[in-house]
Amino acid sequence: MAIHSQMQLSFGVRRTFAGEAHWVTHLLDTPITIMDEPHHEIGIQHYAFDSSLAPAGKTALVVFIRSDYAYWQRIYGRRLYDSEQRQVSGIVLELLDAWHPGIRDDIEFVDEATPLSYERYTGNWQGASCGWLLTKDTLPLMIKGIPKRLPGLEKFYMVGQWTEPGGSVPIVAMSGRNMIQEICHEDYRPFVATTPL
Ligand SMILES: Cc1cc2nc3c(=O)[nH]c(=O)nc-3n(C[C@H](O)[C@H](O)[C@H](O)COP(=O)(O)OP(=O)(O)OC[C@H]3O[C@@H](n4cnc5c(N)ncnc54)[C@H](O)[C@@H]3O)c2cc1C
Secondary structure (H helix, E strand, O other): OEOOOEEEEEEEEOOOOOOOOOEEEEEEEEEEEEOOEEEEEEEEEEOOOOHHHOOOOOEEEEEEEEOOHHHHHHHOOOHHHHHHHHHHHHHHHHHHHHHOOOHHHHEEEEEEEOHHHHHHHHOOHHHOOOOEOOOOOOHHHHHHOOOOOEOOEOOOOOOOOOOOOOOOHHHHHHHHHHHHHHHHHHOOOOOOOOOOO
């Protein structure tokens, strides 16, 4: 099973959030229902740590919400697809405004991405963001490893988020590094790794 499909709501705000934690998870006393699914927490990330990401005095806020791929696929291409996205960002905006009073007036841009947006941009199955979900079936593969060669196809090696359970940038980088080490071994060449400065 791949990582759960999700929606991403991004808000361009005229606030910096400097000095505030990069990622805050709000535990909700009363769960909110989004696309028929109850959500008990909402995590908000801001990007004030990187001034190159927004003009001075501004930043982006990002909220990820687990969301069913099949639902979005069913309504894709219909007006409902757009209105459902706006409804979700509206619900999140209400919450943001409660946690950061007045923020509604400082929001300059709203972008909604659905699992279909992820699929369109990444080509990943059902818009998964990181490859295989870590479950009791996939966890042992972290030790055993997923085959990275194809029988009968010499000098072909696969690395990346679909060959390492869990995916993500660090694991993908490790995947490439480990494969280079194996190739060096096959070629009787020393493997040397350096850390970027
Ligand atoms: C919105 C989003 C947010 C994320 N946030 C994080 C995060 O905060 N931290 C984190 O660690 N991970 C994050 N991830 C996951 C992380 O980005 C991926 O796990 C990682 O980039 C996967 O690397 P990869 O090299 O396996 O695949 P990719 O980065 O998808 O690279 C595959 C490459 O192959 C190319 N390609 C495809 N087909 C062909 C072809 N036929 N011929 C030639 N080239 C081809 C593609 O163009 C692409 O450049 C996020 C993912 C998404 C989608």
